Amino acid sequence: MPALKVLQLTDLHILPHAGDRMLGIDTEQYFQQTLAHAHATLGPFDLILLTGDLGQDPSADSYRRICRHLQTYQTPCLCLPGNHDDWKLMQTELNVDFVSCRKHVLLKNWQIIALNSQKPGCPSGFLSPEELIFLRQTLSTHDMPALLAVHHHCIASGSSWMDTMQIENGEALLAILEQFPQVKAITCGHLHQEMQTSHRQIAIYATPASCFQFKPFAAEFELDTLAPGYRIFELGDDGDLRSRCYHLPISMSGLQTNQHSY
Template identity: 85%
Template sequence: MAILKVLQLTDLHILPHTGDKMLGIDTEQYFQETLAHAHATHGQFDLILLTGDLGQDPSTDSYRRICRHLQTYQTPCLCLPGNHDDWELMETELNAGVVSCRKHLLLKSWQIIALNSQKPGSPAGFVSQEELAFLQQTLSTNDMPALLAIHHHCVTSRSSWMDTMQIENGAELLAVAARFPQIKAITCGHLHQEMQTSHKQIAIFATPASCFQFKPFATEFELDTQAPGYRVFELYDDGNLQSRCYRVPISMNGLQTNEHSY
């Protein structure tokens, strides 16, 4: 049975200038190392999926550098925005060659649907009626197995401080998704940690960041010392899937774990 391999990277937090550091680490260097480790370990992918917070204080140059790093691998890349991103700038700078901000991609026997969960002026997520209508229209006209990608989480993570920043109308999103059996999974970023749960027939995943991690089950901002990570999906022709997270074997030396915000 044929397998599609999808690499999910999330929460890059690339800074405006090369060499800039955040919480003591070079997020761009960690992004490059995460990309390299994923390809060295798993070979070529059919798709690289980037689920938001690509930029921290985003700029034209930071998005262009991300685009150059991605184009090295000559693999289709799908980019969607997080709460730190400038979506308009992303659409301008991350639409070149294999890199795009498309919202719907057909990949052999699967469809990949990307939603925007940005809520202007807020770190929390919200799925607009326009996005929900797009989702319903897309699913009503295509019954291929679907992987839905979004930045914010739509179910609680049991990290109470992060759950104040989840999708505010997550129940509405799940209600729409549950009406369409072709949705097999929803995957997100934002949490800077791994999560796997389910809602009815839908598997729900969160993926570690390619930079620093947040401590699971924390009640307030707290950094974890786990290394950068990524998620690999194996999508099968019959609509089944398997997914697993991997960590880059590097030390988090320099991470400023005593910080209380970023």
């Protein structure tokens, strides 16, 4: 059995009002279904990790609804922002009981580090000098195995239109991580698709969205027919890390591609 089990959900794109639709689907409904499916088939979890774009045109009410859905499972939840999120509002509305916006969590002999890659007013990512200092200081202080979470991807995905929106200073991030062998993996969202690669000793993952997916290796915006998904991490006492993605057993053939507002 793994020492720890972590559920990653990303790119919820919850809309301002319950029942609102994006690209023809109710994103909140699919978020609830991914949560329920993950817990029914693979739970319970030690941590739920939400890696950004929690809200689409976010409002206090949309974050409160997310918080209520998460509280149902009485599991610690860690929330970080994506390019669509309101970070200040998140810190107000998503810091209740089990749900938090903490940037560093210690779980048994693992550490989870959450980075903010928001570049205000821009869809691409950037890690501020303060964020990189926080990362270096945290890794210098704690030598236990580390899983990093961030919204934007730090290396090219092969989808050229999405790669214009990756972390602009991703090389600076990787240069820091190369100095700390306890870093086992980075996981992100933003891509609305699964990715698994590596940089030296560090595994790099992207996780499917809890709503609609983007076609891999696409030159421009194109939806995939894959169902909403999520990722599971199994973190071993010895620093071993294993991960796999899962999708809901439903069809997504009814997506409306003429409503692109990403």
